[in-house]
Amino acid sequence: MKHIFLSIVLLLAASTLVFPQVAQEVSPPDFIKTITFSSNTTQGQLPILRLGEPLVLKFDALTANEEDFHYVIEHFNFDWTPSNLVKSEYLKGLDNQRILNYQNSFNTYQIYSHYDLRIPNPQTQALLKSGNYMISIYDDFGEVMFSRKFMIYEDLTNVGVKVKRSRNVKSIAQMQSVDLVVNTNGMNLNNPLETVKTLIIQNNNLNTAISDLKPQYTLGNELIYRYDTESAFWGGNEYLFFENKDVRAANVSVQFIDLKDLYHNYLYTNISRKNRPYTYNPDINGNFQITAIDRSDLDIEADYTMIHFSLEHEELKNKDVYIYGNFNAFTIEPQTKMGYNSKKKRYEGILLLKQGFYNYKYATIDRKSGELDEGAISGNFWETENDYKALIYYKDLGARYDRIIGFGEASSLDISN
Template structure:
């Protein structure tokens, strides 16, 4: 275990010393010192730097690359939800998990576990195995979540056995009961933002659901590519068509619009011997393998290029020629290199689903004036990864992808619309409809 910690410390060379502070409601700036703070976040978060490659996905949807399936399910279909993660070292602690029912704003609801599940709300993670022939040793864990009996937002908590305060992982998932219906489409915005943004117009038919105050009882969240860090939340209807039991959310002022952003950058490290997409060089060192990516260029101000097929920010673990990629895929040092004539006013990070959409100090790049490049590195498991660059402003409260990546309304994105409802007598917010929507550009 000390061996891995030394490796990790080698890579994390640019660490802030200040205590953790939430930079916004939806994302955080994370440094090594922050891992000492085990205060629960009702968000996707990793509390231990030795815990890696955390994925929560369903067995429905994409049957080829299941790891890309978002943890958003229906009570009717009962699709299993799977958690997988690694712990660095050749030994690991024992872990437990439990579920927390949350309201629409991701605060814990009043419901007790007996009200939303049949099982006792404590589960030991007994399904684990050791890495096979990897230079960086790890223990891999797999856990199938228990089924729940009510719709709503849920938080999965994983902690060291017998100590709920010693958290290692929290992950969000959503369960719908489908007692309402959604009609939706992506449309062009009117006005100056048309070239950069995507607007989601939709309506909700609430059928036979009883409501005393429709604007209070119903609320909607929209996720772009499954992300909670830039979600639109607490949307209220623009029009109410009571005779049709319909709520209309066709805004004209951008309340239901996202920056289209750009297609994600992609690299693949599935093969140690041969370079994958975006790989420049591969060096097999004594204790690990280092791969250098090709020089990335700033895309803001450039023409849109849709040739690249991406995972909308996700990643898939894979190792060529290996029968059990979760156990046989190794960890490598991936070196990022972003060519820029001069430094930005603010810090630059690489991020994506692999960083839980947080700005993690491990993925921070540092400007090299001689190379005229931002350079940084991180330990990542073999596979195919989507990523982008973002700039954190000097106040460390706002980030901006557009400075480096640009934004286009032609970008291929996926949107998930989630409808929340709390009716008379309900003690928690329910999810009554979900809808997946592709831009189909």
């Protein structure tokens, strides 16, 4: 029995070595809100940076303790397993440093501290390699508070992105297909079927991204991707939205307000749009923007409010309904789960959010399979305006990490047959 036990331990250790753990983002605790992780001044989006561009991470801690937080940056392969690079190869300077820039809120009902991390800074002077990265925020006790993925690319190839209607007749009215043309600009790509990988992202949502498509054929110095179904996304629908830049008065999509310990904003009740005709409604594709009137510094003067969501819908027996958007990086979590009010025959949910303009929709999760369905309540339409981003990864023969050698983007406003 001792020998059998030892063999099992050795097999488990070997499997850990052979199959490295895939990195997953860690969701923040309840007291950390409004994580905006971006480049320059763009808020709330998945940061995809050109090598050498600055990076900005901001968040609020809803405590009165002026907590100390530290950050750690790690480099990953295309499949989000740890790369073979040591830290000094991809980072100039030091990480695991305290975030020095923070301010306390001013003239708000909700007390919070606002943290602002910018790279480069005197401690972390530069990120030296392209590829996948993750930044993790730790407290003073070494416990990870949250983590976020980001990508850095080298502008070495031209990536053409074109959005088409689905080529599958069964889903032509509901899906959008993405074609890619990668011009290598004379760069010699050895055995591209094995060394070149792709990632296509819809609306900055990594949860629904399509990865690792192989080039179907080459034409001179171009790699061509024109798939029928493999590169097709559900079209979804335009996002719902609200704005509460003035917490003392009803604003866009806000029916009425109430002041308790904090301001409470009650949104108009939404309905299912699945079986209704598509209607164009400009949105920001699930993103959010912090706004507040009569405030000079939104970072510390915008207040937090309790937002009351409601959805008129019959109760779904085998599915749970969630409030869904980039306000929490499209994460399915207990705070966004809605409860069913059988008397009013509607789903209800409450979120604590900073003042601003927010996009959101309602998504369902199958209780048995755990499958996410963004269109179960909103519907799927080929006409929907969506943003698409494409990243091209390259790992040369004998190389130790996956580079990102190209980036392209397009909008389905220009969709064609």
